Amino acid sequence: MKSLMIQGAKILATGSAVPSSSFSNNEISKVVDTSDAWITTRTGIKERRLLKGVDKSIIDLAVLASKKALDKILMDPSQIDLIILATSSPNDLFGSASKIQYEIGAINAVAFDLTAACSGFVLSLVTASQFLQTGVYRNILIVGADVLSKWVDWSDRGTCILFGDAAGAAILQSCSSIDNSILGFQLNSDGNYSKHLSIAYEHNIVPHSELNLYQGSFKHISMNGKEVYKFAVFQVPLSILKCLNSLNMSVDQVDWLVLHQANERILTAIAEKLSISSNKVIANLHKYGNTSAASIPLALDEAIQDNKISHNDIVVIAGFGAGLTWGTIIIRW
Ligand code: COA
Numbered sequence: 001m002k003s004l005m006i007q008g009a010k011i012l013a014t015g016s017a018v019p020s021s022s023f024s025n026n027e028i029s030k031v032v033d034t035s036d037a038w039i040t041t042r043t044g045i046k047e048r049r050l051l052k053g054v055d056k057s058i059i060d061l062a063v064l065a066s067k068k069a070l071d072k073i074l075m076d077p078s079q080i081d082l083i084i085l086a087t088s089s090p091n092d093l094f095g096s097a098s099k100i101q102y103e104i105g106a107i108n109a110v111a112f113d114l115t116a117a118c119s120g121f122v123l124s125l126v127t128a129s130q131f132l133q134t135g136v137y138r139n140i141l142i143v144g145a146d147v148l149s150k151w152v153d154w155s156d157r158g159t160c161i162l163f164g165d166a167a168g169a170a171i172l173q174s175c176s177s178i179d180n181s182i183l184g185f186q187l188n189s190d191g192n193y194s195k196h197l198s199i200a201y202e203h204n205i206v207p208h209s210e211l212n213l214y215q216g217s218f219k220h221i222s223m224n225g226k227e228v229y230k231f232a233v234f235q236v237p238l239s240i241l242k243c244l245n246s247l248n249m250s251v252d253q254v255d256w257l258v259l260h261q262a263n264e265r266i267l268t269a270i271a272e273k274l275s276i277s278s279n280k281v282i283a284n285l286h287k288y289g290n291t292s293a294a295s296i297p298l299a300l301d302e303a304i305q306d307n308k309i310s311h312n313d314i315v316v317i318a319g320f321g322a323g324l325t326w327g328t329i330i331i332r333w
Contacts, residue, residue: 008180009132015068016168016301017061018049032157039161044264048164048289050149057091061167062145063103069169077104081137083111086120086144086293118260118321120293129182132174143169146292153220164289168297186243187327196224197322232266232320237273243328255313261285261295
């Protein structure tokens with residue numbers, strides 16, 4: 001993918017936030033017919049965090065993650081030009097990004113939501129880098145946040161065991177093209193398979209039949225686990241290889257693989273297909289489950305805090321999920 005690059009873009013800081021309340025596999029087995037052994041073997045997940053309390057929303061997590069990222073570089077929020085919130089669980093269908101903008105005091109920023117489920121953070125990163133590399137904006141805050149605990153069917157053991165709530169943030173800044181660290185990306189969608197993972201809208205006719213209008217509400221998450229599994233293991237390695245090829249890079253040059261944290265078996269299968277050592281795979285899903293748009297920035301933030309990722313490392317980030325949408329972005333850290 002060729003882009004008009006006037007200047008470079010780099011990630012300055014990351015931050016993340018998870019609810020304090022954890023929910024183990026043993027606890028979930030009191031809600032649905034499952035067991036720690038089944039969940040651990042099939043997914044690698046041991047526990048997840050759930051946002052509890054009627055007054056708590058995605059905004060609380062997103063604001064906390066954003067403030068942590070800002071604090072790390074002592075950036076005044078007024079310096080932010082754009083905020084992109086990747087989420088599929090806003091607390092307002094018109095968008096939640098502007099609430100983050102208000103709460104962190106980013107008085108000069110424009111803010112909007114981006115909906116691409118578990119690929120949302122990758123798409124936000126690509127969108128932000130375009131605004132920076134074309135010279136439009138200088139500082140951009142991107143946040144991946146989801147509270148899918150509010151959207152799972154807590155009687156469906158095939159899905160409720162998988163998801164957790166979290167937020168992760170990154171601050172990007174423009175720089176000279178020589179220092180550009182967002183090296184390339186590769187993005188895809190296939191709506192033909194959207195039925196395999198969705199939160200569908202269910203409508204009923206409005207009482208005044210002369211209006212011939214339908215209104216309704218969203219249902220719970222529905223998923224064909226086997227199809228989603230096959231899709232991820234087949235398509236994600238292809239996307240990563242295409243992206244590496246477009247940059248004339250080889251798999252051997254990859255220092256870290258940061259995949260959407262959906263399932264440990266998916267992470268292992270993708271790494272094996274690419275012949276990337278498991279030592280290079282960043283994984284924290286045993287603690288948080290699948291946190292959708294938050295999973296990649298949460299994993300990145302923890303890896304940075306653990307001093308795993310060093311200056312100049314090649315980090316391959318790939319997201320995949322509902323849409324179906326999937327894609328890769330390659331960064332020189
Ligand atoms: N506990 C115990 N048994 C369960 C269960 C649970 N939580 N969920 C399903 N089962 C049962 C099924 O009822 C089925 O029983 P049956 O054989 O008697 O009919 C059996 O386990 C196998 O179910 P199946 O759905 O075929 O399991 P699976 O091996 O495909 O594993 C997933 C299920 C969800 C773990 C797996 O398909 C998966 O991870 N898919 C990808 C999902 C994903 O990552 N989605 C998000 C992408 S962004």
